[in-house]
Amino acid sequence: xxxxxLISASALVLIGGLAQAGESDTLSVEGQAMTTxxxxxxxxxxxxxxxxxxxxxxDETQALQMDDFxxxxxxxxxxxxxxxxxxxxxxxxxxxSCHENVEDFAGLRAxxxxxxxxxxxxxxxMVNDCRIERMGADAWKWSSADMTAITALIGLQxxxxxxxxxxxxxxxxxxxxxxxxxxxxxxxxxxxxxxxxEDNYGNMIRADHLSQGQTNGFPTYRLKNAKLNSIHGRFxxxxxxxxxxxxxxxxxxxxxxxxxxxxxxxxxxxxxxSVRN
Amino acid sequence: MAKGxxxxxxxxxxxxxxxxxxxxxxxxxxxxxxxxxxxxxxKIPRSIINRFTCEFNGQSVIDVTIEPAISTNPYFKFDAVVxxxxxxxxxxxxxxxxxxxxxxxxxxx
Amino acid sequence: xxxxxxxxxxxxxxxxxxxxxxxxxxxxSAVDEHIADFTGGADAVAGAIVLDAPEIAENGNTVPIxxxxxxxxxxxxxxxxxPVPAVATFNFGPMSAARSGSTRIRLxxxxxxxxxxxxxxxxxxxxQATVKVTIGGCGG
Numbered sequence: 315x316x317x318x319x320l321i322s323a324s325a326l327v328l329i330g331g332l333a334q335a336g337e338s339d340t341l342s343v344e345g346q347a348m349t350t351x352x353x354x355x356x357x358x359x360x361x362x363x364x365x366x367x368x369x370x371x372x373d374e375t376q377a378l379q380m381d382d383f384x385x386x387x388x389x390x391x392x393x394x395x396x397x398x399x400x401x402x403x404x405x406x407x408x409x410x411s412c413h414e415n416v417e418d419f420a421g422l423r424a425x426x427x428x429x430x431x432x433x434x435x436x437x438x439x440m441v442n443d444c445r446i447e448r449m450g451a452d453a454w455k456w457s458s459a460d461m462t463a464i465t466a467l468i469g470l471q472x473x474x475x476x477x478x479x480x481x482x483x484x485x486x487x488x489x490x491x492x493x494x495x496x497x498x499x500x501x502x503x504x505x506x507x508x509x510x511x512e513d514n515y516g517n518m519i520r521a522d523h524l525s526q527g528q529t530n531g532f533p534t535y536r537l538k539n540a541k542l543n544s545i546h547g548r549f550x551x552x553x554x555x556x557x558x559x560x561x562x563x564x565x566x567x568x569x570x571x572x573x574x575x576x577x578x579x580x581x582x583x584x585x586x587x588s589v590r591n
Numbered sequence: 592m593a594k595g596x597x598x599x600x601x602x603x604x605x606x607x608x609x610x611x612x613x614x615x616x617x618x619x620x621x622x623x624x625x626x627x628x629x630x631x632x633x634k635i636p637r638s639i640i641n642r643f644t645c646e647f648n649g650q651s652v653i654d655v656t657i658e659p660a661i662s663t664n665p666y667f668k669f670d671a672v673v674x675x676x677x678x679x680x681x682x683x684x685x686x687x688x689x690x691x692x693x694x695x696x697x698x699x700x
Numbered sequence: 701x702x703x704x705x706x707x708x709x710x711x712x713x714x715x716x717x718x719x720x721x722x723x724x725x726x727x728x729s730a731v732d733e734h735i736a737d738f739t740g741g742a743d744a745v746a747g748a749i750v751l752d753a754p755e756i757a758e759n760g761n762t763v764p765i766x767x768x769x770x771x772x773x774x775x776x777x778x779x780x781x782x783p784v785p786a787v788a789t790f791n792f793g794p795m796s797a798a799r800s801g802s803t804r805i806r807l808x809x810x811x812x813x814x815x816x817x818x819x820x821x822x823x824x825x826x827x828q829a830t831v832k833v834t835i836g837g838c839g840g
Contacts, residue, residue, distance in 0.1 A: 374764050375758045383599070383615050389619045393597060520834075537762040538759050538761055540663035650793060651793025652793050655790055660787040660805050661788055661804070662761060665803070668766075669802070670798040671797055672795055
């Protein structure tokens with residue numbers, strides 16, 4: 315009964331909330347249609363419909379993502395292209411030395427993160443793995459300019475493909491861990507991710523229009539800091555906002571949370587690099 | 592030279608003589624306004640791109656005087672009339688003395 | 701000499717003369733000063749100049765605006781509520797077409813954005829738009 319009530323309340327709130335969002339709620343980027351709203355799947359019982367963060371932004375912000383020049387994130391994708399071809403490390407290799415065409419990464423972002431031997435593997439892990447093991451180069455910091463440029467470039471290759479993250483079988487344990495974190499209240503403000511992003515998406519929190527907190531567009535160009543932001547970087551910011559000590563970027567908690575959150579967006583299309591507030 | 596500054600421009604590849612075309616430009620630059628303070632409360636000094644020019648075959652299309660209120664990663668969109676085949680030259684001037692340039696050709700059939 | 705009416709009138713006249721000589725009103729704001737510098741004191745009137753800005757800025761850090769004034773040789777943009785009102789000045793050259801420009805600006809708070817155009821015939825036009833800038837919520 316309570317769950318049904320919550321859902322109806324969310325629906326009502328959503329109508330009001332969406333009215334404030336851009337009038338064109340269908341996103342097409344460079345002629346390619348994106349899925350920004352899709353029916354929720356069985357593993358997200360508290361949602362009827364899953365919405366991309368794009369839907370909650372103003373007309374002007376939405377417009378920025380519809381064109382690859384207007385999208386300021388692309389100057390960082392350009393940097394990613396340069397980095398991809400740049401020789402780095404003791405082995406004298408660049409990414410391109412082994413991965414000749416970055417286009418071959420199509421589909422990767424859509425299924426990330428993965429669980430291998432019980433551990434969550436994020437895109438950033440894969441990049442650093444290559445750098446350390448095969449290039450003989452230093453690891454990049456999780457949310458550094460270099461890392462977000464490369465993950466944006468790789469993510470872009472999956473743009474328009476549906477998010478399809480595996481969360482059963484071998485991945486189930488980590489997924490459960492992430493789910494628990496999602497619903498656990500923390501911090502001086504004693505809030506959980508769900509309090510805002512499941513119970514109150516569509517509402518305003520002060521002057522911010524709350525989204526469902528989906529990760530299909532990361533790394534995302536945020537108007538607030540005029541640069542690409544990683545998923546864990548955003549988690550860290552959210553935790554600081556509720557006056558909690560953030561978990562470590564690249565650490566176990568954020569990786570489990572990343573897996574759980576990615577699964578909540580199954581069905582939405584990858585929008586990397588998206589433009590958000 | 593400010594770190595990691597990278598220009599990006601969009602110019603149509605072809606046009607008819609006398610056409611009006613739209614040009615878009617962006618350059619990655621922090622545009623430190625001079626208003627922000629560091630952890631110790633000291634003002635971080637201003638360091639911005641203060642001027643942007645676009646020329647076509649040596650003649651001025653636009654010359655923008657830029658102040659700190661222009662956002663990080665300065666973006667400009669404007670028009671130009673294209674009388675003949677030629678080259679658009681784009682130049683950004685940094686407070687620190689650096690000059691960033693790029694150019695794009697256009698063919699008039 | 702004393703405060704005779706004659707002396708007072710003379711004193712008043714010279715003060716007035718000084719103010720007029722300087723060409724600026726005695727109590728000028730920074731915005732007024734910028735405009736006066738740009739126009740040389742001439743009046744800027746409403747005209748074909750158009751300023752496009754969002755009613756509510758999603759984020760004050762990056763606010764997209766477009767300004768257009770057919771026949772203008774240059775357009776100056778000011779943000780009346782910023783710590784420093786100057787934003788940018790577009791100077792159009794001979795290869796310019798529509799005399800318009802778009803950019804993205806920083807607005808510190810809700811305020812008027814003002815555009816003043818210098819026309820090719822030496823006259824001036826002006827327009828303005830109010831942009832609401834909100835302090836963010838949990839987005840920070």
